[in-house]
Amino acid sequence: MTAVTARQSRLGPDFARLWTANAVSNLGDGVTMVAGPLLVASITDDPAAVAAAALAPQLPWLLLALVSGALVDRLDRRRLVVTVNLARGAVLGALAVAVLTGVAGVPLICLAFFLTGVGETLADTASAALLPSVVPAEQLERANSRLFATFVLGNQFAAKPLGAYLFVLGTALPFAVDAATFGLAALLVALLRWRPVPPAEPTPDGGARRSLRADVAAGLHALWSVPVLRALAICIAVMNVAFCAAFAAFVLYARQRLGLGDVGYGVLLTASALGGLAGTALATRLRARFGTPALLRAGLLVEVGLQLVLATTRQPWVAGAALAVWGVHTMVWGVLVVSLRQRLVPDRLRGRVAGVYALADLGGAAVGTALGGLLAQTTGAITAPFWAAAGALTVLTVAVWRRLAVASG
Known part of the structure; x- marks a missing residue:
């Protein structure tokens, strides 16, 4: 293998950080996905309440996907992912405290899940848009394959039994763990090398920024x-x-x-x-x-x-x-x-x-x-x-x- 080929085959330390950040946040998301319905079911046996908690984190994608995409193209994507992950960690940390103190009702749970869903529309979109500046174009399939694999392993396999186990240990524990994963993910993304914000598109009248x-x-x-x-x-x-x-x-x-x-x-x-x-x-x-x-x-x-x-x-x-x-x-x-x-x-x-x-x-x-x-x-x-x-x-x-x-x- 030549030196050039060896360099091309490596995805680099920045990708390793982004990959690990995605892995830990996906694991945390999966834990909350399992623990959330269990938490609501421990409060009420109303099927509508359980369905509302399941819908809450999905609803922002329907309401805000287009707006989130526009914001991702306006802002520093690395800083956006860091800020959003810290905010999601704070929301879930507050939910863990509310559960621990016995004040978490269904409306509060749904609000917390909705807010984390809003953050997901921003963080996931920004992370995907950031990837082509982290790895060479010819390595995109390889990099995306690894990201998809960690999603399947973390979100669909490991998180399901882990989320249920943590809930049995303590009803607030899964949400505290998820908050910690977002904090770690934020730290890892913060360690990425700075990359310039995409240039603003000029307006027809020569202004600096369109609506x-x-x-x-x-x-x-x-x-x-x-x-x-x-x-x-x-x-x-x-x-x-x-x-x-x-x-x-x-x-x-x-x-x-x-x-x-x-x-x-x-x-x-x-x-x-x-x-x-x-x-x-x-x-x-x-x-x-x-x-x-x-x-x-x-x-x-x-x-x-x-x-x-x-x-x-x-x-x-x-x-x-x-x-x-x-x-x-x-x-x-x-x-x-x-x-x-x-x-x-x-x-x-x-x-x-x-x-x-x-x-x-x-x-x-x-x-x-x-x-x-x-x-x-x-x-x-x-x-x-x-x-x-x-x-x-x-x-x-x-x-x-x-x-x-x-x-x-």
């Missing part, structure tokens, strides 16, 4: 004016509507269609997480072997195939295998799309374009969840959402197949 509304509009235009980015935003929106509609009542499907109990249902969900972990390890190699366009097209076929398999099978192992393959696809798709977007979008627009894409992503998920329960209830057939999703995804695949041929960067 926030104009900045948001510029982000929408920047994504929509690039055909492949437009196609990918449409893809993620439709894919999430279809998937979340089909999976809105998945626990009932697992019981009634596959005959699984609670443990079997948990194992079934774990299959997709294991597939996702494998996908993060394979993404870079698969791109080198097949290229981005072929993998994105294959991903659409996997989406259709998953829905068809779940609509027709009664065998748990078949459903689990399909979910594992789908898990591989989701991580490969995510790594490729994020890396492609980071290459194609100018630095001064990365936050806003990421915000638009996040809105399509999470907006589609919210719409799909609402439609899925309604569809299953209206038709009376537990497999109806899967058939509907397969049809919608087939139409999507035909519509965007050619547009994905130029998905390279």
Whole structure:
């Protein structure tokens, strides 16, 4: 290996700091994700209260994704991540104190989760926009694969048993631990080398700064004016509507269609997480072997195939295998799309374009969840959402197949 190749193969100390910061904050997020519903359920058995606590951290993505993206492009991204993580740590520390002293009611819990969700829209968007200035362009897939892997390991595997265990030890403990993870993440990001703030875009009249509304509009235009980015935003929106509609009542499907109990249902969900972990390890190699366009097209076929398999099978192992393959696809798709977007979008627009894409992503998920329960209830057939999703995804695949041929960067 030559000296130049060796340098190119290393992601560098700044990436190591950013990576570790993401890992510890993802672990903390996962702990709170598990402990939050347990805390609310210990206060009340009202399903609406539990649902409200689950919705609270998601709502800011629907309300503020575009604004957060515009702010990320205006501010020093490193300082923004540090400040937001410190603020999130303070909020969760205050929640831990409130739980410990017995004054934490459902409204206070929901407010705390909403505020941490607001911080997440800023910190996650800024962190993604910061990555291309931390690693070389040719290493983006590798860097994003590692970030996705730590999310799967920390947020989806380690955090679930840890969050429940900490809650058993002390109801305030999970939130105190999450507060500490945000403090550590802030320290790690603060150690990154300073990078300049993206230059402000001039206004038509020669002013120094456009309005926030104009900045948001510029982000929408920047994504929509690039055909492949437009196609990918449409893809993620439709894919999430279809998937979340089909999976809105998945626990009932697992019981009634596959005959699984609670443990079997948990194992079934774990299959997709294991597939996702494998996908993060394979993404870079698969791109080198097949290229981005072929993998994105294959991903659409996997989406259709998953829905068809779940609509027709009664065998748990078949459903689990399909979910594992789908898990591989989701991580490969995510790594490729994020890396492609980071290459194609100018630095001064990365936050806003990421915000638009996040809105399509999470907006589609919210719409799909609402439609899925309604569809299953209206038709009376537990497999109806899967058939509907397969049809919608087939139409999507035909519509965007050619547009994905130029998905390279």
